[in-house]
Amino acid sequence: xxxxxxxxxxxxxxxxxxxxxxxxxxxxxxxxxxxxxxxxxxxxxxxxxxxxxxxxxxxxxxxxxxxxxxxxxxxxxxxxxxxxxxxxxxxxxxxxxxxxxxxxxxxxxxxxxxxxxxxxxxxxxxxxxxxxxxxxxxxxxxxxxxxxxxxxxxxxxxxxxxxxxxxxxxxxxxxxxxxxxxxxxxxxxxxxxxxxxxxxxxxxxxxxxxxxxxxxxxxxxxxxxxxxxxxxxxxxxxxxxxxxxxxxxxxxxxxxxxxxxxxxxxxxxxxxxxxxxxxxxxxxxxxxxxxxxxxxxxxxxxxxxxxxxxxxxxxxxxxxxxxxxxxxxxxxxxxxxxxxxxxxxxxxxxxxxxxxxxxxxxxxxxxxxxxxxxxxxxxxxxxxxxxxxxxxxxxxxxxxxxxx
Numbered sequence: 001x002x003x004x005x006x007x008x009x010x011x012x013x014x015x016x017x018x019x020x021x022x023x024x025x026x027x028x029x030x031x032x033x034x035x036x037x038x039x040x041x042x043x044x045x046x047x048x049x050x051x052x053x054x055x056x057x058x059x060x061x062x063x064x065x066x067x068x069x070x071x072x073x074x075x076x077x078x079x080x081x082x083x084x085x086x087x088x089x090x091x092x093x094x095x096x097x098x099x100x101x102x103x104x105x106x107x108x109x110x111x112x113x114x115x116x117x118x119x120x121x122x123x124x125x126x127x128x129x130x131x132x133x134x135x136x137x138x139x140x141x142x143x144x145x146x147x148x149x150x151x152x153x154x155x156x157x158x159x160x161x162x163x164x165x166x167x168x169x170x171x172x173x174x175x176x177x178x179x180x181x182x183x184x185x186x187x188x189x190x191x192x193x194x195x196x197x198x199x200x201x202x203x204x205x206x207x208x209x210x211x212x213x214x215x216x217x218x219x220x221x222x223x224x225x226x227x228x229x230x231x232x233x234x235x236x237x238x239x240x241x242x243x244x245x246x247x248x249x250x251x252x253x254x255x256x257x258x259x260x261x262x263x264x265x266x267x268x269x270x271x272x273x274x275x276x277x278x279x280x281x282x283x284x285x286x287x288x289x290x291x292x293x294x295x296x297x298x299x300x301x302x303x304x305x306x307x308x309x310x311x312x313x314x315x316x317x318x319x320x321x322x323x324x325x326x327x328x329x330x331x332x333x334x335x336x337x338x339x340x341x342x343x344x345x346x347x348x349x350x351x352x353x354x355x356x357x358x359x360x361x362x363x364x365x366x367x368x369x370x371x372x373x374x375x376x377x378x379x380x381x382x383x384x385x386x387x388x389x390x391x392x393x394x395x396x397x398x399x400x401x402x403x404x
Contacts, residue, residue: 004338006256007211008230008238011036013073013080014161015043015200016059016066018278019234020073028333031259031325034167034197035205036236036332038073038094041164042080042130043200044138045107050157051149056108057162057200060272060283065142067275067283082137085145085280090137092130092161099128099163107162109200120313122173122203130161167197170204170324179265179310192264195326204264204322208248209235216245217319220297221287228286228294233273233320239338248321252344257336261325266318266346268311269295273319294319310349318346 009022009029022029030037044066046052052062060067070083073094082090093099105128110121129135138159143150170193175181182189196205214230221228230238237256242248252263274294276282285291298317299306305318 002241004239004241004340006237006332006334006336006338007240008235009036009332009334010231010234010236010238011039012234013038013040013042013071014066014069014082015040015057016063017044017069017071017082018067018282019231020071021231022334025335026333028331031328031330031332033327033329034199035201038080039205039236040198040200042092043107043127043162043164044142045105045160045162046157047105047135047160048157050155051146052157053108053110055106056110059111059202060275061111061270063142063146064275064283065145067277068145069141082134084141087137087141090134092134092163096163096165099130099165102131102163103129105129105160105162107164107200109168120176122176123168125164125168125200127162127164130163134161135159164199167199170196170198177310177312177314182310192262192324195328196264196324197327203267204324206236206261206323206325207234207267207320208237208239208261208323209233209320210242210245210248211238211240212242213245213248213319217294217297220301221293223287231277232275232286232294233269234277235320237323237332241338246346249318249346250343251321251340253342254338254340256338257330257332259325259330259332260328260341261323263344264322264324265310266305266308267320267322268306268308268314268316269298269319270316271295305346 007023009027010019011022011029012019034041043057044063045055045058047055049055052058056062058066068084072081072083073079074081074091078094079091080094082092104126107125107127108121109123109125111119135158138161139157142159143156171183171190173180173193175184179189180193183193184190198205209230211230214228214233218225218228239248239256249266251261254261271292274285274287274292276284276286287293290296295317298319302317307315308318
C-alpha cells in the first residue's frame with residue numbers, strides 16, 4: 001500500500017484572493033505560529049461601509065471579485081505582487097516592519113451568514129493600512145468591475161488593504177458557536193484550540209483536504225479533474241494515499257513530516273467550493289447547469305453532515321477538516337509522509353463511547369484477544385476435566401451394563 005503523503009501546499013497571502021500553490025516534490029514552506037508563513041496576513045476591507053459591512057475582512061462570499069486578484073511573491077521575497085484584469089501590477093512590501101508607521105486599522109473578523117439569517121463575530125484585530133497606492137488600486141478595480149452592485153445603483157466605496165502584524169488566539173474567540181463554548185468545560189475541546197493562532201483566516205490556521213475524497217466527489221458528480229479539483233475548496237494542505245475517501249475526518253492527532261497536528265473540526269461549506277478560483281472565470285460558478293453541484297452532491301450522500309449542531313449558524317455540508325498545530329513553528333515540504341497517531345470519528349460529539357472505542361481500539365483488541373484466550377483456555381481445561389469425569393462415570397457403570 002502506498003504511503004500517505006503531503007501532495008499540495010496552498011498559501012493565500014491576501015484573504016479571499018487567489019492562492020500560491022506548491023505541488024512539486026521537495027518544495028517547502030515555513031510554518032509559523034499562525035499557520036503557513038504569510039497566509040492571510042493581508043485582507044481587504046470596505047473602510048466606508050457603503051457596499052459591505054464597515055471594516056469587515058472581506059471574503060469571496062461577500063465580494064466575488066476578490067477571486068480574480070492574483071497574488072505572487074517577488075523573486076527576492078521582499079514584495080507582494082497583486083494583479084487583476086485591466087490593472088497594472090501592484091507591489092507592497094512583505095516585511096512587517098515596513099508598516100509600523102502606517103495608520104492603525106481595526107478589522108472585524110466577522111460576517112453575516114450567506115446560508116442563514118444569522119451573523120457571527122469571532123474577534124476584532126488591529127492591523128496597518130498598506131498605503132494609499134494599494135487603497136487607490138483596490139478602490140478603482142473593485143468599484144469599476146462590480147457589475148452586480150453597479151447595476152443596483154449602490155454607491156462606490158473605498159477599499160483598503162490591511163496588513164496584520166500579529167496573530168489572534170483561538171482561545172480568545174467570542175463563543176459564537178457551540179464548539180467554541182465547549183472549550184470552557186471540556187478538556188478535549190480545549191486541547192483542540194490551545195496554542196493555535198490565526199491572522200485573517202475564517203476560523204483555523206489550516207484547512208486539510210484529501211485528494212482521495214476530492215476524487216470521490218468528482219466521480220459522484222460525473223465530472224473529471226479538468227473541470228474540478230481541490231482548488232475551489234481553498235485548502236491549506238492536500239494529502240493523498242488515504243485508505244478510503246473521507247478517512248481524514250477520523251484523524252484526531254497526526255504528524256506530517258516533523259509537524260504535529262490535531263483535528264479541530266470538519267469545515268461546513270458555503271458556495272465558494274462551487275466557484276472557479278483561477279483563470280478568466282475566477283469567481284464564477286464551475287457548473288453552469290447546476291451551480292451548487294458540489295455542495296448538493298455532498299448533501300445528498302451525507303445528509304447527516306449538513307448543519308452539524310456544533311457549528312450553530314454556520315451551516316453547510318462538510319468538505320475538509322480544520323486542523324491546528326498548537327502554534328509550533330516548523331516547515332512542510334511536498335512528499336512529507338503522514339503518520340496518524342490517534343483516531344476518532346466525525347460524529348464523536350454525538351456518541352462519545354464510539355470515540356473512546358476508536359481511540360482505544362488497539363488496547364481493546366488486545367484485551368479482547370487476551371480475554372478470548374483466557375476463556376478458551378478455561379474451556380479447554382474444563383472440557384478436559386469434564387471428559388475425564390465422564391469416562392470415569394462410564395467405567396463405573398460398565399459392570400452394571402455388562403452384568404445385565
